[in-house]
Amino acid sequence: MKTLLRFMLIAGLAALPLTAAAAEGEGTVIKAEVGVRGVSEDDSPDKAAEYESTEDGPIGKFLLKTDGNWGNLLLYADYVAKDDNRGQLDFDIKRMVRSHTDYDLFPHRLGHESMEHLEATSFDGKVVRHTDLDPNQEYGLDYSVIDHRTELQFPALKALTLAVEYRRQKRDGHKQAYTTSHCDNCHITSQAHALDETTTDGTFEAKVGWKGGFAKGSMTSRELRQGTGTVPYNFDNALHPELQAPIFDNRLQFDDDINPTIADLWSESNKDTGRLDLHFDRLLGFSWNAGGVWSETENRYTGLKSEYTGYVLNAARMLGKTFRLRWRGRVYNIDNDDVYIDTIERTTPAGPHAGLTYEDVYNKNFDHWRYSALDRDAFESKLDLSLKIGQRAGNLRFLWDYETIDRENYQVAVGKTETTTNLLGVTYRYRPAKGLRLDAELKAASIDNPYMLIDGACSTLESDRYSNPWQPETPQYTEFQAARIGDTTASPSSWAQFKIGASYVSGNSMIAGNYRYWDGDNKDGDLSDWSRTNQTATVTFWSMPEEEWDYYVAVAWQDSTLDSPACIPIFNG
Numbered sequence: 001m002k003t004l005l006r007f008m009l010i011a012g013l014a015a016l017p018l019t020a021a022a023a024e025g026e027g028t029v030i031k032a033e034v035g036v037r038g039v040s041e042d043d044s045p046d047k048a049a050e051y052e053s054t055e056d057g058p059i060g061k062f063l064l065k066t067d068g069n070w071g072n073l074l075l076y077a078d079y080v081a082k083d084d085n086r087g088q089l090d091f092d093i094k095r096m097v098r099s100h101t102d103y104d105l106f107p108h109r110l111g112h113e114s115m116e117h118l119e120a121t122s123f124d125g126k127v128v129r130h131t132d133l134d135p136n137q138e139y140g141l142d143y144s145v146i147d148h149r150t151e152l153q154f155p156a157l158k159a160l161t162l163a164v165e166y167r168r169q170k171r172d173g174h175k176q177a178y179t180t181s182h183c184d185n186c187h188i189t190s191q192a193h194a195l196d197e198t199t200t201d202g203t204f205e206a207k208v209g210w211k212g213g214f215a216k217g218s219m220t221s222r223e224l225r226q227g228t229g230t231v232p233y234n235f236d237n238a239l240h241p242e243l244q245a246p247i248f249d250n251r252l253q254f255d256d257d258i259n260p261t262i263a264d265l266w267s268e269s270n271k272d273t274g275r276l277d278l279h280f281d282r283l284l285g286f287s288w289n290a291g292g293v294w295s296e297t298e299n300r301y302t303g304l305k306s307e308y309t310g311y312v313l314n315a316a317r318m319l320g321k322t323f324r325l326r327w328r329g330r331v332y333n334i335d336n337d338d339v340y341i342d343t344i345e346r347t348t349p350a351g352p353h354a355g356l357t358y359e360d361v362y363n364k365n366f367d368h369w370r371y372s373a374l375d376r377d378a379f380e381s382k383l384d385l386s387l388k389i390g391q392r393a394g395n396l397r398f399l400w401d402y403e404t405i406d407r408e409n410y411q412v413a414v415g416k417t418e419t420t421t422n423l424l425g426v427t428y429r430y431r432p433a434k435g436l437r438l439d440a441e442l443k444a445a446s447i448d449n450p451y452m453l454i455d456g457a458c459s460t461l462e463s464d465r466y467s468n469p470w471q472p473e474t475p476q477y478t479e480f481q482a483a484r485i486g487d488t489t490a491s492p493s494s495w496a497q498f499k500i501g502a503s504y505v506s507g508n509s510m511i512a513g514n515y516r517y518w519d520g521d522n523k524d525g526d527l528s529d530w531s532r533t534n535q536t537a538t539v540t541f542w543s544m545p546e547e548e549w550d551y552y553v554a555v556a557w558q559d560s561t562l563d564s565p566a567c568i569p570i571f572n573g
Contacts, residue, residue, distance in 0.1 A: 234260050
């Protein structure tokens with residue numbers, strides 16, 4: 001049962017169009033409303049009023065609007081509750097200073113998950129249980145945003161426009177944070193995580209225009225800051241799932257006897273972005289758009305950085321009266337810092353390996369470097385040729401999209417890091433009669449070395465139900481991982497798509513229907529071929545008998561077939 005009842009009493013105190021006689025066209029309008037608001041809620045306010053305030057109390061609106069030879073001013077405020085209000089301020093001073101500011105504050109109620117369904121016991125005695133450390137906590141956030149932009153234009157430099165932008169987003173409140181311990185049992189723990197998160201963007205922009213083009217550059221700095229601490233968590237004592245003995249300590253990185261671990265971390269960050277855009281209406285017979293983006297993002301918690309550099313070039317021109325040629329090219333690079341993982345060397349307090357580390361017993365050291373799979377160099381090309389076939393014969397478009405992605409640190413096939421995609425397509429649009437439109441589309445793509453997890457399944461090792469720590473010859477987890485031979489993917493190496501649609505508009509009514517067929521497969525994997533076929537069809541009828549209301553009826557049909565055989569290595573213990 002989720003209900004929300006509201007009542008409001010509103011009185012218009014003033015609605016006064018005040019016309020000042022200083023000059024023709026000048027005038028001021030002031031409007032104000034005040035009232036009282038009452039709200040009744042039941043059972044689940046986070047569902048009935050997820051983004052609404054449930055506070056009782058006064059409400060009000062205010063509007064001030066004035067125009068004169070000097071310019072114009074708009075001031076607006078709307079107060080619903082202390083956690084639900086908004087405002088706007090606009091002014092223009094003789095087109096030299098133009099400013100716009102928006103403010104919005106509203107609540108976001110978050111439900112409290114009781115986790116009562118997380119209780120179970122398996123046939124061999126393993127259990128799933130939960131602990132709510134803050135059972136009476138109400139979860140929710142107050143979200144506020146300020147958007148501001150001011151433009152400056154000087155009479156002596158009309159071609160130059162300067163602008164500053166400021167945006168501030170803030171989330172304040174509590175959310176439910178979850179952590180999991182899962183060794184001899186699965187233990188889900190929840191606790192309240194206080195949030196005081198502020199994201200601030202500051203931008204400086206300069207634009208120079210000329211006859212037939214413009215250049216625009218900008219610099220943006222973004223900061224994400226947290227005003228509260230992190231959530232600490234102690235993992236449960238790790239025990240063998242059946243023996244209930246502490247014989248796994250030399251394999252653990254987190255445990256109750258180690259310092260508390262940071263959970264549900266929201267890292268602070270800095271991001272600086274530079275942009276440059278150029279436009280030429282006519283150069284060598286083409287219309288041109290070119291631009292570049294450079295950005296650097298830093299995680300303040302780890303000190304790691306990510307850099308992005310990208311350039312784009314667009315060109316278009318008419319070839320006679322029937323052909324239009326368009327091309328878009330883009331190159332970009334992503335470079336992330338490498339991370340060194342220094343594992344904790346712990347000893348086992350019990351069992352035959354007491355006092356020994358995992359490396360002592362199995363001669364394996366897990367310290368390693370992690371290299372980002374996002375590091376890449378990419379190139380994109382999109383060619384579009386449009387043909388207008390007479391006055392009533394419709395429009396025909398031919399498409400060719402080409403893309404290469406070279407991943408620096410990730411192999412998508414043995415010895416290969418580059419994925420190449422070629423897409424060809426043709427579309428046709430026809431209007432045989434007034435209000436009637438027909439569309440058809442055919443596309444096909446071929447992908448060399450699509451994204452694939454090499455040796456992602458199918459282990460060649462065999463063992464008992466679980467690895468026995470008293471028998472070193474028993475395969476360990478790392479050996480199972482290293483022995484996988486099956487390639488897995490959910491990306492096609494080729495696909496084709498066909499779409500057809502029709503719509504008819506008459507007066508205030510419309511009927512439309514469409515059909516889509518998509519088929520793709522990937523047979524590059526050695527043990528796990530992948531294929532998918534989708535079909536969808538929809539028919540929609542819409543009508544607006546009156547300006548005050550409208551309605552629509554839709555029927556949809558979908559058929560999907562997915563074939564993705566895979567071998568999954570099973571490891572327990």
